[in-house]
Amino acid sequence: MSKKLILFFGLLLFVIGIDSSFAQQTRFEQANELLSTNQIEEALDLYKSLEQNGFESGALWFNMGISYVQLDSLGKAKYYFLQSKEYKNTEEMASGALEFIEDRFSRRSSVLPKLPWDRFFDWLLHTFGIQILMAAGLLLLNGAAGVVIASWFVKRGGAWFRKTGYVLAFGSLLLISSSAYLSYVEDRFETGVMIEKQTSLYQGPGTDTAVISSVYEGYEMTVDTQRSSEQEEWAYVRLQNGMYGWIDKEQIMSF
């Protein structure tokens, strides 16, 4: 009897697991169907429910971007296309879509070129990613430990093993520290997009402070989440033109 019960509950859990793994795909397809019949708002509701349940997909972000283009909310469309661009399978499409909507913004921000240091880490991030860098660093660390251990026990060539171990250890340290730095940057800073038509960038977290610049729909910015967490309604951002300041959190979306 007890064996039958265990089998029943095991089967039940298996079915529930399968069902939950396919549930988001089913909802996604329903939303796509609504989108194809021009029921944009209804489609967006379904897409948003997926987003709220923590599901992420390049296709989901891309389709949400298209929905917002249809609703002429280009700032939000840009936000989702930027997210979609982070995924290999939708990167190319999202880049095309971004190029398309960039042309439709009435104003565009000037863009300061990035520092070589930042460009290097961007390259590392987009080429390898944090996890691969960390994994490579740890594997190198394991290799370095192995070689050092070998140097302790081998009768001949102990010095060569020792030096090789140090080189490997140094390499692993570089990779691990790069990964840790990128992880820190990713955790602290987010990419923000202005979703309303126009607002101002203030010197402090309040409208009673000096206005530094005007910000228009579609402007990209870097959001300092650590500093922004100190304020409930204001985010500390750096615009692409190099200006720093505070912006109303309601006016932007960030990831």
Place this chain on the structure above:
Amino acid sequence: MIKTGRIQVLRFLSLFSLLLIAPVVLSAQDFSLDATVSENKIFIGEQFTLTIEIKGSAVRNVEMPELPEFNGVRLLSTTPSRGTSISIINGRTSTAITYTYSFIAREKGNYTIPPISVPIDGEMHDTPPIPIEVLEKNNLSTERTRSLPDIFMEIEVNDKRPVRGQQLVASLVLYFKQGIEVTSYQPTPGWRTDGFWKEELENVDQPRAESEIMNGVRYRKAILLRYALFPTRSGELKLDPFTFNLGVRSRPERGDPFGSLFGGFGTNQRRIAVETETVTVNVRELPGIENAVSIGGVGTFNISRSVNRNEFTVGETIELATKIEGTGNIPLISKPAYALPDGFDIYSPDESSEIERRGSTIRGTKTFTDLIVARSAGTFQIPAETIAYYNPGSNRIVRETLPPITFTVKRPETDGQIMVASDRFSLQPVTGLAVWQQDSNAVHRTVWFWILILIPVASLAFAAYRKNLQDKLESDSSFARAHRSREKAEERIREAREALEHHEPKKVYSLLHKTLAGYIADKLKLPEAGLSDKDLIEQTRANVTGEEMIRTLKQVLDKCATISYAPVGTESDIRIDIDKTETLIQKLHKKL
């Protein structure tokens, strides 16, 4: 200037007959009666002529005009010279009868040639009165003191103080004295009018010469060309000299022994170049326009605005046309900038214009077509807009308010395909199986991260321990003995079991003794030889607590010592002793 009096009998009667009288009457009244004087301004003692012309499609019964009294002038002969001419143009025959009277001016003053009655077909018809001025030759205006040449040209601008954008008429006027006949003229191209937009007005083919008195001298003047000029900026602007090549013929004046103006005898034909002087125009800035969209217009305009339909689909081009028609600087009018609602892509507007250059003004139509594309569906309204332009006639800013325009944009029928509104690009959603992730984990929350961290740490720790052990074993013999004591003891117990298998009980007990003695000596770093069982027991007691264990040790050692002269026990007894020794070693290992 020659003033003419004209009775538009034909036009009047045509209109009249259309309304009231039969067409038969129309043909009976088909003529015109004109009276002209050769000069309007005449010097005292100078002759001039009055010509009365009766013109019609058929020969009329015209009698001599009945002349009234004239003031200030004297009729030289009451018998006029009469002329008759018949012309056929486009199959239509017209007859003209002229009566020419000669007068001489007598007294200075302004006079009027009164209406002259002419009996035509038995009915009296009057010419209109003609004003004339009789001048005293010596007391003429001294405004222009310069000595004028016999033939010269001037640019006459109708307004020297226009506002920016206002249309001016620049007439190129040729002045020449009596006795000079201009047979041809040819303008030299390339007239520079910096700061002006220039449009040539359509001129009459044959310029008509009029009389003008300048510096007391009678000149003939003729307008050869006319341009419409629109100043495009304010300030002092200059019109460069204009050059004409003229063909002139002169004849000797009465009493002039040398005859020709150009130094020849008799009638001479010459080609000469005549150039105007530079003309300066001071252009005023337009008055400021507030609360309205300025199009830079100066003139009189009608402005309208419309869209090509009221219903569109997303992505379809909406044509918002603004039509400006009227008189003024049509070519210079700029597109009004509208505040369009959000949600539209705006493309380069179309611009077209039709300009008429007849007469003395530029008029026409300019149409601006904004091409806009709605990005999303909905009902949109282009808000009302006030357009302002300057009217130089009334010298004020005119504002015209264009009403708002409302239209609807619908979503296109996509047939399952999503197309974004654009001719250049289309976006299609991603369908099918998506690659899902659920909140990407941070690296430090993954299992592999900790495994890869722990492996080298543990390896290094273990290796370091092993290395340290190895080094100590190699360098410290007593440590090495102690380290290997258990291993050695186990080896000896194994040998004892083998000896038991071979039925060698004495060897078994010898090995058990060696096992215990060797283990205790190695473990307690005692000398390898020379220790009695008592020493071993004492040393063990000194290092280990537990009397039971000491007693067992003593029993085993005693049995090993006495086995050579005591009877050997059974195999099971021996096996028990081996197990007891093994257990004792294990216990000692834990304690020592």
